[in-house]
Amino acid sequence: MASETPKPAAAKPAASAKLQLKDYKEDVHNDWCPGCGDFGILNALQMALHELQLAPHKTAVFSGIGCSGKTPHYVKAYGIHTLHGRVMPFAQGAKLANPEMEIVAVGGDGDGYGIGAGHFMAAGRRNVDMAYIVFDNGVYGLTKGQASPTLKYGLKTKSLPAPNILDGVNPLALALSAGYTWIGRGYAYDIKGLKELMKKAVLHKGLALLDVLQPCPTYNNLHTKDWYGGADRNNQPRVYTLAEKGYDGRVRDPTNHDEVLAKKAQAFAKSEEWGDAIPIGVFYEVELPTYEERLASRIPDYLENPPAKRAIGDAQGKPATDIRHLIEDLRVL
Ligand code: SF4
Numbered sequence: 001m002a003s004e005t006p007k008p009a010a011a012k013p014a015a016s017a018k019l020q021l022k023d024y025k026e027d028v029h030n031d032w033c034p035g036c037g038d039f040g041i042l043n044a045l046q047m048a049l050h051e052l053q054l055a056p057h058k059t060a061v062f063s064g065i066g067c068s069g070k071t072p073h074y075v076k077a078y079g080i081h082t083l084h085g086r087v088m089p090f091a092q093g094a095k096l097a098n099p100e101m102e103i104v105a106v107g108g109d110g111d112g113y114g115i116g117a118g119h120f121m122a123a124g125r126r127n128v129d130m131a132y133i134v135f136d137n138g139v140y141g142l143t144k145g146q147a148s149p150t151l152k153y154g155l156k157t158k159s160l161p162a163p164n165i166l167d168g169v170n171p172l173a174l175a176l177s178a179g180y181t182w183i184g185r186g187y188a189y190d191i192k193g194l195k196e197l198m199k200k201a202v203l204h205k206g207l208a209l210l211d212v213l214q215p216c217p218t219y220n221n222l223h224t225k226d227w228y229g230g231a232d233r234n235n236q237p238r239v240y241t242l243a244e245k246g247y248d249g250r251v252r253d254p255t256n257h258d259e260v261l262a263k264k265a266q267a268f269a270k271s272e273e274w275g276d277a278i279p280i281g282v283f284y285e286v287e288l289p290t291y292e293e294r295l296a297s298r299i300p301d302y303l304e305n306p307p308a309k310r311a312i313g314d315a316q317g318k319p320a321t322d323i324r325h326l327i328e329d330l331r332v333l
Contacts, residue, residue: 037188085115124178145219242281
């Protein structure tokens with residue numbers, strides 16, 4: 001059933017003077033390979049945060065392990081570089097501890113759809129209000145280009161000794177079945193379009209997955225910028241936007257089972273398109289109660305008094321929690 005509760009105040013702009021784009025950029029060395037699609041994604045993310053005027057002290061970017069895992073180091077906001085495949089538990093935990101924070105999780109397709117696949121599915125069932133951006137390049141770039149979960153069966157990148165023996169997963173279909181309430185796909189070299197998709201993913205009330213097609217020129221010589229751009233077919237780009245075809249993935253009435261099924265079916269069909277025509281844009285969108293709202297229905301003061309706002313000590317600095325009885329219970333005689 002659709003929720004009437006507006007999105008919490010996490011996306012509020014900074015109270016003071018308008019922030020500039022440079023205010024979202026960390027001035028540190030970047031060691032991604034020249035020509036990597038990660039640069040386009042990073043630029044789009046910084047532009048999206050800037051256009052939304054999110055206060056850096058109220059924004060946190062979490063990452064897993066992989067080339068994409070370095071992203072928080074380059075964005076001026078709170079940055080948390082976590083463990084391989086574990087970005088979603090960290091990021092969801094932070095959001096639940098402090099719902100006023102705007103949380104963006106980032107990671108690679110190996111990180112999110114491989115080792116983190118269990119967390120990926122469980123997150124869909126919760127619908128925590130945050131965005132998850134996956135850098136999808138078909139290889140494990142940081143560890144020399146092994147086949148990752150989105151590389152299709154039989155393909156052989158220059159980093160593989162033999163064609164891929166496993167089939168690839170369809171991440172948008174996984175998200176659809178897991179319960180993600182906003183599902184989109186962008187392209188790393190369509191920076192303006194990607195920026196708009198990121199803004200939509202952040203502003204969506206609920207869990208958003210944005211899968212981003214990201215050329216890895218060092219290890220994936222199949223899905224290159226030239227290939228996506230159609231250099232082998234008279235420069236007719238393979239990537240096209242769903243909007244230009246009049247596609248509409250939004251569910252108007254989440255209580256209408258037939259409408260939900262029809263929208264899911266068309267999103268699934270579109271997500272299977274690949275090869276000469278690769279759609280990007282918003283595949284599916286629905287508004288359902290978030291996990292925070294479900295918690296608030298059981299813990300009435302949760303949103304006003306979440307864990308991050310609770311006192312952990314008294315005026316003298318003594319911990320508010322007395323764990324002596326717990327220690328006693330655990331004592332081994
Ligand atoms: Fe980018 Fe690939 Fe280099 Fe990693 S290995 S930085 S994904 S080009």
